[in-house]
Structures are given as C-alpha cells and as structure tokens.
Amino acid sequence: MPAVSSSATRILGIDPGSRLTGFGVVDFEGDRARFVDAGVIKTGNGELSERLEVIFDATRELINRHQPDTLAVEQVFVSRNAGSALKLGAARSAAICASFGSGIALAEYSPREIKRAVTGTGAADKAQVQQMMRMLLSLDTLPQADAADALAVAVCHANASRLSGALAAAARRA
Amino acid sequence: MPAVSSSATRILGIDPGSRLTGFGVVDFEGDRARFVDAGVIKTGNGELSERLEVIFDATRELINRHQPDTLAVEQVFVSRNAGSALKLGAARSAAICASFGSGIALAEYSPREIKRAVTGTGAADKAQVQQMMRMLLSLDTLPQADAADALAVAVCHANASRLSGALAAAARRA
Numbered sequence: 233m234p235a236v237s238s239s240a241t242r243i244l245g246i247d248p249g250s251r252l253t254g255f256g257v258v259d260f261e262g263d264r265a266r267f268v269d270a271g272v273i274k275t276g277n278g279e280l281s282e283r284l285e286v287i288f289d290a291t292r293e294l295i296n297r298h299q300p301d302t303l304a305v306e307q308v309f310v311s312r313n314a315g316s317a318l319k320l321g322a323a324r325s326a327a328i329c330a331s332f333g334s335g336i337a338l339a340e341y342s343p344r345e346i347k348r349a350v351t352g353t354g355a356a357d358k359a360q361v362q363q364m365m366r367m368l369l370s371l372d373t374l375p376q377a378d379a380a381d382a383l384a385v386a387v388c389h390a391n392a393s394r395l396s397g398a399l400a401a402a403a404r405r406a
Numbered sequence: 407m408p409a410v411s412s413s414a415t416r417i418l419g420i421d422p423g424s425r426l427t428g429f430g431v432v433d434f435e436g437d438r439a440r441f442v443d444a445g446v447i448k449t450g451n452g453e454l455s456e457r458l459e460v461i462f463d464a465t466r467e468l469i470n471r472h473q474p475d476t477l478a479v480e481q482v483f484v485s486r487n488a489g490s491a492l493k494l495g496a497a498r499s500a501a502i503c504a505s506f507g508s509g510i511a512l513a514e515y516s517p518r519e520i521k522r523a524v525t526g527t528g529a530a531d532k533a534q535v536q537q538m539m540r541m542l543l544s545l546d547t548l549p550q551a552d553a554a555d556a557l558a559v560a561v562c563h564a565n566a567s568r569l570s571g572a573l574a575a576a577a578r579r580a
Contacts, residue, residue: 285506315491317488317495321499322498322502325499326499328455329459329462331500332462332463338425
C-alpha cells in the first residue's frame, strides 16, 4: 500500500458490533476518495469481555498499521432492548478506547447521517450502501455489509469535514 | 503504601458508571483483608467519548500504580432503558479495555452476587454496603457509595477465589 500523500486525509471508519465489527480505511484528497483497506473483525463466541479485547486489539492494530488522521465511529442505534444496547455500547467503547493515547481525532455520526451522506437518503438499506461504496471506491467486488457500513462512516466524515472546511473558507471571505 | 507481600492477592474492584466510576484496591491474605486505596473517578460533563477516556486513563493509572493481580468489575444491571444501558455498557467496557495488555486477570460479578458476598443478602441497599466495607476494612470514615461498591466487588472476588480454591483443594483430597 503506498504511503498517504501529505495533503490527503486518511480516515478509519468503524461500524461496531459485539459479534461483527466492520472497518474501512479510505484516503481523501479534495473530492477524490481512494480505498485502502476494509474488512470485518469477527469477535467469536466467548464472553463479552473476550470479544471486547478482540475489538480493542484489532482496532489498535489497524491504527498502528494505517496511521489514520481520524477514527470515525458509527453512533449506536439506541432504540433496541437494554441487553443489546449494553453489548453494542461496550463494543463501540472498545473501538474508541483503542484510539486513546494515539493522538488521532475521533468523530461520531448517527446511522441516519451516514446513510444520508453516502446515498442521499437517511433510509437507505444495507444493499444500497454496499453498492454505493463499490461504485465510489471503484471496488472489483461488493464489500461485505459491515465493511461497507464502516467505509460509509469514513466517507460521511470526509463529507462533513469538507463541508465545515468550505463553510470556514466562506466565512473568511465574507 | 507498603508493597503487597508475595502470598497476598491484590484486587482492584471497579463499579463502572458513565458519570461516577468507583474504585477500590484491597489486599487479601487468607481470611485477612487490608484496605489499600478507594475513591471515585468523576468523568465530568463532556461527550460520552470524553468520559470514556477519563475512565480508561484513570483505570490504567490505577493498574500501573497498584499492580493488582485481578481487575474485578461489577456487571451491569440490564433492566434499565436502552439509552442508560448503552452508556453503562460503554463505561464498563472502558474500564475493562484499560486492563488489556497488562496481563492481569479479569473477573465479573453481578450486583446481586456482590451484595450477597458482602452483606449476606442480594437485596442490601447502598448504605448497608458502605457500613460493611467500613467494618470489614477498619476504615475511619464511611467510604463514598461508589467507592464502597467497588471495594465490595474486590471482596466478592476474594470470597469467590477462596471458595474455588477450597473446592479445588477438597477435590484433590477426595
């Protein structure tokens, strides 16, 4: 994998789950997006704490390997039952904790913001997100669903950063 | 603080919460318990991710300072609403993640197991747990409620370890 150029921004997107945690690494330079890596962290069938260790270690490894500028994490959907919310909150926390001490920025987006950023609608289904990621990043094959969601978090953050950058530039000109 | 003797076991108990996380460090040697440290980690009013960083860093600092053999964590009470469960699961995960890589053991107990271990009843209230910890550990003052709960997790783990040790010894003799 070529090193990221100095003007590009590298984003590690994470779609946390206690069983399957998607990840996606994308470089952005202006309007161009370049795929770097994506996949799914499978946490196995152990105790929750063992699964948290898998997420924590794997996320830390991804940060060390890819040196992203920002970790962008999908916010958790809270309208589930309390038991699911507890595990999902724990999985998300493990990914976030893996970034502490590394000096990288942290950004969080709701599932609705992410879908809207990558498909134009907050109600897109998983298959639409997979198709969009394949097209946008010129992938040969459809990314796995959780990996596609993680790539979408990265794209959502790049869009949000560009927008806030453009607004700041407009404010300076005004 | 004197160093822990070689035959003693040092336990760091954690009672996680997204606003207040109690901690307690106790040395156990046979039936004797010795208080080492206790207090409350206040996570402030920031974003959840900022509060998770406070818990993660503070727990890591406690592990480095006290070198416990085991981190014993209160399991989360899941019958709350999904929003509370999400935050509580995340707080608990941050404390657990702080132990990864340190080589210390992890143990988890439900609130009911902890109360039963330290007061003889699974339905004890917070004030009873505080009184029991003050007596058991010969403290001059009543520990703060979250710190008392954390000390109780440590005591619960020591009891469980002694019981399993006694059972293993009985099995060897049988």
